[in-house]
Amino acid sequence: MSLFSWNCRGLGNPLIVNALKKAIRIEDPTIVFLMETKLDEDWMTIVRNQCGFKQSFIVPSVGLSGGLALFWKCEINIDVFKSSLSHIDAVVDGGDKFGLCHLSDFYGNPDTSLRTHSWNLLKELCGLSQLPWLVVGDFNEITCAREKEGGAPMPNHQMARFNNTINFCGLREVAFVGPCFTWIYQKKDGIQIRERLDRALANQDWISLFPLAKLFHKSSSASDHIPLLLKFVHIPKRKKQKKLFRFESMWLGDARCEKIVSDAWSEGLLSCSPFPIERCLEECKSKLKNWNHNEFGHVGKRINQLQKQLEWLELQPPSPDANRSLRDTRVELNCWLEKENTMWKQRSRLNWFQAGDRNTRFFHAKASSRFQKNLIEGVFDSYEVWREDGREIEEVFVDYYSGLFSSSNPSDFAEIVNAVQPKVNDDMNARLIKEFQADEVYRALK
Incomplete structure (x- = not known):
């Protein structure tokens, strides 16, 4: 249109x-x-x-x-x-x-x-x-x-x-x-x-x-x-792809985050893997994903639930229990709003943001603007054919960089070696290969 x-x-x-x-x-x-x-x-x-x-x-x-x-x-x-x-x-x-x-x-x-x-x-x-x-x-x-x-x-x-x-x-x-x-x-x-x-x-x-x-x-x-x-360019719906794992800044506001990372790291070290660091990172990723799913869920949905709960409580007749529930709901809602604000701040990548300023709609707009810049509509493959399907785009990138970083196994390097201009002359080389003396070592370590 x-x-x-x-x-x-x-x-x-x-x-x-x-x-x-x-x-x-x-x-x-x-x-x-x-x-x-x-x-x-x-x-x-x-x-x-x-x-x-x-x-x-x-x-x-x-x-x-x-x-x-x-x-x-x-x-x-x-x-x-x-x-x-x-x-x-x-x-x-x-x-x-x-x-x-x-x-x-x-x-x-x-x-x-x-x-x-x-x-x-x-x-x-x-x-x-x-x-x-x-x-x-x-x-x-x-x-x-x-x-x-x-x-x-x-x-x-x-x-x-x-x-x-x-x-x-x-x-x-x-x-x-x-x-x-x-x-x-x-x-x-x-x-x-x-x-x-x-x-x-x-x-x-x-x-x-x-x-x-x-x-x-x-x-x-x-x-x-x-x-x-x-x-009016409408973004076509693409097949849902596996979501990349990213550490959320809002997790740092929860005291349990440090213990989850520490326990996961310990489990990784006890796994006797030939690649312990990689194993530790995988354990951290798995534990944090599960914790995020169980404790945080969908931030926006949780905020909507709390806002509806708050509206319902404000309509109730005053009583000690109702007042306590109202106060607790307000505190919890503010905590979730702060988490949402932190989440969108991280996605918008605004380094000059100052804690205390809350404008989630603004950060959402900045994140959407980044999406507009970063979105790949399609690419030309090696045969100059335009590809828009997500899997085809992935294959084009993989093929390109596989070819770029693959060797053609050349055997004759004479032309390349002859083109390289020497930087170390004979006198410099003689001094570099000369055997070192004990007094030289002593002066260096003194």
Whole structure:
């Protein structure tokens, strides 16, 4: 599934319509969002049909100003529940493969004095749904000075308001590929101004649902804005593989951990194995895995159980037993929350984390970001064939490194030896092979 977003600056121009049809034919997007169409609903329906779509939602222009349009293919369902001259807000049903998500097609007010209304609208849209949320379009604003070249610098307070709105809504940038700037303005005096006004923002739930999503900045000569193509990359489910053993930092908070390691190490030493260190490590691994399974289990499930238990206890009439149970449950819940925090801290690998700061959602996001970086979608084998299956990927790596570290058993080393330049001359060699004297040993050890 993919989404094509473009501020086309007027579809009354046949050149722009042709450019749109060509882009749709090449990119084959599932959803198309257009801004500044400058057409009424009847004309936009004609353009929609020319582009090969049957489903649409249109916000007509006011005279020759504004206008929004949303096209989509029949393979998905889109339910629009709110719209204005600045946005189209909808729920997208991508079926079993992509699921449900909240989509806000957004057009920031081009009038700087009215930009605050746009940010208030975005904050309002934030609370309309609990689904994974994606916002895409022309925001008519930049987030920092490096997103603009040429012309007068953007006022800091103006960029700050935009950044504050993004943070308030819990949104993050979707990584893009292509030119840094999405809008180019050529002044009559030859000075060119370039800015990044078009972007895609998403909340953590959407990024977790589509961790490999990529935003492509395409090119077009028909408008001063370039089109955006967002590809929703869904991670295919792979066969469950054996989980690697890793020592959990949260175990160190339990006094029993040291005794388990000590006992396991002693058992390893008593096994009379020819490789005692290896045996000791295996015993530690086995004992710690069993202990973790029996004592810790699934941290998240245990926290949910304790939270429900706490809610139930708070509804009970006060009594000595109820008060004691309430206090004990709170203490245990805080202990488990601390363990969960430590667990996600370890997975996020944030070395600057300070004990006492609890933000598990933040560490979960960092760990998810690491997963996005480290995930191997597929590899080319030695015959340049693309492999995506987990077992095939494993075989490609094993074959490559087996060949890399295997010897071809050469017998003639003369060419290699002759190429090596000697570093030890005859005088140095004579001193190195000279027999040592007793007084030399005495001076060395004195």
